[in-house]
Amino acid sequence: MSQTVDRALSILPLLAEGPADLGQVADRLGVHKSTALRLLRTLHEHGLVYRQSDQRYRLGARLFALAQEAMENLDIREIAHPHLVRLNEACGHTVHLAVYEENEVLYIDKVESRYPVRMYSRIGKPVAITVAAVAKLLLADLPEPERRAVTDQLDYPMYTARSTPNAEAFRRELATVREQGWATDLGGHEESINCVAAPVRGADGRVVAAMSVSAPNVVVTAEELLTLLPLVRRTADAISGEYSGRTPIKETT
Amino acid sequence: MSQTVDRALSILPLLAEGPADLGQVADRLGVHKSTALRLLRTLHEHGLVYRQSDQRYRLGARLFALAQEAMENLDIREIAHPHLVRLNEACGHTVHLAVYEENEVLYIDKVESRYPVRMYSRIGKPVAITVAAVAKLLLADLPEPERRAVTDQLDYPMYTARSTPNAEAFRRELATVREQGWATDLGGHEESINCVAAPVRGADGRVVAAMSVSAPNVVVTAEELLTLLPLVRRTADAISGEYSGRTPIKETT
DNA sequence: CCTGACTGTTGCAATATGTGCAACGCTCAT
DNA sequence: ATGAGCGTTGCACATATTGCAACAGTCAGG
Numbered sequence: 001m002s003q004t005v006d007r008a009l010s011i012l013p014l015l016a017e018g019p020a021d022l023g024q025v026a027d028r029l030g031v032h033k034s035t036a037l038r039l040l041r042t043l044h045e046h047g048l049v050y051r052q053s054d055q056r057y058r059l060g061a062r063l064f065a066l067a068q069e070a071m072e073n074l075d076i077r078e079i080a081h082p083h084l085v086r087l088n089e090a091c092g093h094t095v096h097l098a099v100y101e102e103n104e105v106l107y108i109d110k111v112e113s114r115y116p117v118r119m120y121s122r123i124g125k126p127v128a129i130t131v132a133a134v135a136k137l138l139l140a141d142l143p144e145p146e147r148r149a150v151t152d153q154l155d156y157p158m159y160t161a162r163s164t165p166n167a168e169a170f171r172r173e174l175a176t177v178r179e180q181g182w183a184t185d186l187g188g189h190e191e192s193i194n195c196v197a198a199p200v201r202g203a204d205g206r207v208v209a210a211m212s213v214s215a216p217n218v219v220v221t222a223e224e225l226l227t228l229l230p231l232v233r234r235t236a237d238a239i240s241g242e243y244s245g246r247t248p249i250k251e252t253t
Numbered sequence: 254m255s256q257t258v259d260r261a262l263s264i265l266p267l268l269a270e271g272p273a274d275l276g277q278v279a280d281r282l283g284v285h286k287s288t289a290l291r292l293l294r295t296l297h298e299h300g301l302v303y304r305q306s307d308q309r310y311r312l313g314a315r316l317f318a319l320a321q322e323a324m325e326n327l328d329i330r331e332i333a334h335p336h337l338v339r340l341n342e343a344c345g346h347t348v349h350l351a352v353y354e355e356n357e358v359l360y361i362d363k364v365e366s367r368y369p370v371r372m373y374s375r376i377g378k379p380v381a382i383t384v385a386a387v388a389k390l391l392l393a394d395l396p397e398p399e400r401r402a403v404t405d406q407l408d409y410p411m412y413t414a415r416s417t418p419n420a421e422a423f424r425r426e427l428a429t430v431r432e433q434g435w436a437t438d439l440g441g442h443e444e445s446i447n448c449v450a451a452p453v454r455g456a457d458g459r460v461v462a463a464m465s466v467s468a469p470n471v472v473v474t475a476e477e478l479l480t481l482l483p484l485v486r487r488t489a490d491a492i493s494g495e496y497s498g499r500t501p502i503k504e505t506t
Numbered sequence: 507c508c509t510g511a512c513t514g515t516t517g518c519a520a521t522a523t524g525t526g527c528a529a530c531g532c533t534c535a536t
Numbered sequence: 537a538t539g540a541g542c543g544t545t546g547c548a549c550a551t552a553t554t555g556c557a558a559c560a561g562t563c564a565g566g
Contacts, residue, residue: 002295003523004553005261009299013315016322022514032555037515042255046262050354053459055514059323061354062266064377067320069269070312101303101314112365124317124377206306256552257524275543285526290544308543 007031008039012059015049019056067124074099076209077108080200080239084111084211087235091228093215097200098127099208100138103150105129113215130156130164131188133197134210140178141199141207147174162188182233183210184226192217194225198236203244211236260284261292265312268302272309320377327352329453329462330361333492337364337464340488344481346468350453351380352461353391356403358382366468383409383417384441386450387463393431394452394460400427415441435486436463437479445470447478451489456497464489 007029014020014028026036040057043049047062071077077097084095088111097109104126129135139147151167151174164170177183185195197212213232215225260282267273267281279289293310296302300315324330330350337348341364350362357379382388392400404420404427417423430436438448450465466485468478 001291001298002257002261004255004257005292005295006298008255008258008261009295009301012299012319016319016326018326023512033514034516034556035554038254038553039258042258042262045254045259046265047355048262059319061357061359061379063316063323064320064359065357065379066265066269066312067317068378070316073269073271074311102300104314104318106314106317125321126314126318202306276541286543287527287545288525291524 004039007035008043011036011039011043012048012063015057015059019052019054019058021056025057071108071124074108076200076239076243079242080209080211081109083235083239084109087111087211087213087231088114090231091213093213093219093225093228096134096212096214098132098134098138098210098212100135100142103153105132105135105138108209113219128157128159128189130154130170131159131185132212133183133185133195134212136174136177136183136185137197137199137210138207140174140183147171159189160187160191162186164188182229184222185212186222187217194222196225196229196232198229198233199240200236200243201240208243209239211239257292260288261296264289264292264296265301265316268310268312272305272307272311274309278310324361324377327361329492329496332495333453333462333464334362336488336492337362340364340464340466340484341366343484344466346466346472346478346481349387349465349467351385351387351391351463351465353388353395356406358385358388358391361462366472381410381412381442383407383423384412384438385465386436386438386448387465389427389430389436389438390450390452390463391460393427393436400424412442413440413444415439417441435482437475438465439475440470447475449478449482449485451482451486452493453489453496454493461496462492464492 010029011025014025020028022033022037022040025040026033029036029039040049044051044057044060047060047065049057050060051057076099080097084097088095092114094113095111096107098105098107106126107123110123127135129139139150142150148171151170154167154170156164156166156170158165164173181199183197185193185197187194193214193216195212195214197210199207200209200211202208211232213225213228263282264278267278273281275286275290275293278293279286282289282292293302297304297310297313300313300318302310303313304310329352333350337350341348345366347366348364349360351358351360359379360376363376380388382392392403395403401424404423407420407423409417409419409423411418417426434452436450438446438450440447446467446469448465448467450463452460453462453464455461464485466478466481
């Protein structure tokens, strides 16, 4: 809608791939160098872009700070966090909280396992949407047309033999998940890691987030992990209750 | 330099404080609602801004993805990571890697302690610049005028009784650090946590990053932690060597 | 030491671009 | 039903953005 801003913002993903100099940026944007220069300058003033010693540009520190701040201000996260911690204390495994947003599912909180063997994940990182237990819950609750659209346009990488192979299989799985109100990922992302997940619902019953407990085979078997399902669901419900209770909007203006 | 972009980018920190509706954004930008709307739309198209169910805007998922991607593409980080892991395996404590950028110091990598008691920190989060051991190393190496400017304009919060109290004390500390080539933080940020840090240098000898080992009192005393100094310095030097060896620029165009 | 190629940078004039306005549609509460 | 409050659209004006061309600085090679 706004050409200038559009161009400026297009620079960001471009720089995310790696540092680039003025000429490269101008070329890839299809604009004159002087134009690119002015856009980069504006981005620089806002700290979104940084000029390293060799004069090339890369993404700047404020970007990280912004992302952090935004995440810490999510109200679901704030409400859920103590519950996640308590769940972690009870079972010892890694606990995740995730939300869906525009074709992506991302972790917004995490409490690390107390066992030495830990799974790899990072807050803010988009999750493997076709296999993760939390992703299934979040997608299962989308309105039908959107769910169809999203599942159609997804890639279905075979991380392991048990990964979701294609859109149809995924939609069947989502139907099951919607029905039962919880989800699992049994080695669909990494061979040796299993997850159990439950949904957090808002006042209107819509799923606003999902939480999961993950543990590697070497610590507990899939069956043992499933034992935790009631506890996970209870925790998720507790968060739902608290979340839909009041809407604590900050109006400190 | 570019008014439109400038206004659009000003929306981001504003939304980082929390969700806001169109009117609020327009007011705080000092522009007409229709203008704000178009800016927000452009931001939305790029995924930097998300419209939640109550129609209010907040920062979007792509922001997190961008921050992640940018961080993972930092070449120092890539080179350093295996060294950090090895150091962690050797000593068991939390290992951090940090860089300085435009008045901020931020963690760009972290390997978690193998002990159950862990310190709080998060990749991408700006560090307590006046007390952190890594911050001291990075600031100590700035050219004198810039160092003066930065240290002057900083706040000096007293996290603990041993925090750096003011600019002068800080500059004295920085002088010492520059002299000795390593730094510590002994309970200056959190009473019970100590750190030892060493600098990573580029080919020209300038400090490009700093790494630290942190551990709480309950696990090892400050003296025991200092025992690790030679190991930390050796690791930092190894990274320096590898980093200044070649400049592995990605040119996969 | 000079030359030429390359990069980033600035001033300027033309016009495409973004702006504020006013009117519309919508939802929600009274 | 009625009105207030919000987001949204079309339009005419003029401002802010653009590409150009010329400049400055750096580096490599002859």
